Amino acid sequence: MGSCASLPERRIVLLGSKGDGKSSSGNTILGEKVFTTKASDNSVKAQSARRKKRRYGSKITIIETPGFFDTNNNDKEMKSEIIKALVECAPDVDAFVIVLKVREYTSQEIGVLQKHLNKINKNVFDHTVILFTFGKHLKGKTIEEFLKANSQLQKLVDKCGGRCHVIDNKHWKRRKRGNKSNRVQVKNLMETIDKMRNKNGCFTNELFQKVEEQIQEEIGKMNGENLPEKEKQEKAKKNVQNTMLEQAEGVTAETLMDALLNAA
């Protein structure tokens, strides 16, 4: 859907539960530590980082979003971080990557997962890849074997056209060959994303477009200012973010997340 900017750039949004390894995966994909990873606390953060260097054939931008599966948390920080991510997503993105930890899931946990996934507009899945983390937990099994024993997860992967990869941000760093190598897996992930984008285009929705309009409007207001283009853009994004946060008074974090993931 949507015609994308013809930039040789991959814009990737990371979604997933708290602590499943979104930030770590961002670092693995970018090949440098740009995201802060944390062991365990209850703070939720959206971080966004852009890598300017070419990697696997093109520039990569990673946008981490909080609260995909944890939106019962309605504090202001969470909302502000979701809005920040949204402003980074505008006007379109190339791929959503759902980060899921390899582990046993109880049926209740699967139920919660499904509840959130069911709200996503179907066409979002045409732009989604599943990325399993903690690959070492497979204990020698392949990801296909793991999925065979977890039919609900298999269904999710099927919804995404079978697109799935597995990394281990801690233990698969060294190897250069084979499936237990982050390098191999990330290269494959990028190929999957490129193929998906060539087939399905990039993802946009009314909200992304509206946000982009507002950013451009803000940039327009800075016409007289003698600022570098990039600084104008950052400043404009900040302004849009602040306006949206004010407008989002009384709106829940969950609603915001739904808006981000629902197609026009």
Ligand SMILES: Nc1nc2c(ncn2[C@@H]2O[C@H](COP(=O)(O)OP(=O)(O)OP(=O)(O)O)[C@@H](O)[C@H]2O)c(=O)[nH]1
């Ligand atoms: N062994 C192992 N540890 C991992 C892996 N991925 C992440 N971790 C660890 O898990 C913890 C959480 O990782 P993060 O990358 O911060 O997770 P996150 O999804 O960004 O968490 P929030 O931003 O809080 O939602 C950190 O201690 C990481 O070092 C992995 O593939 N294998």
Ligand SMILES: [Mg+2]
């Ligand atoms: Mg994180």
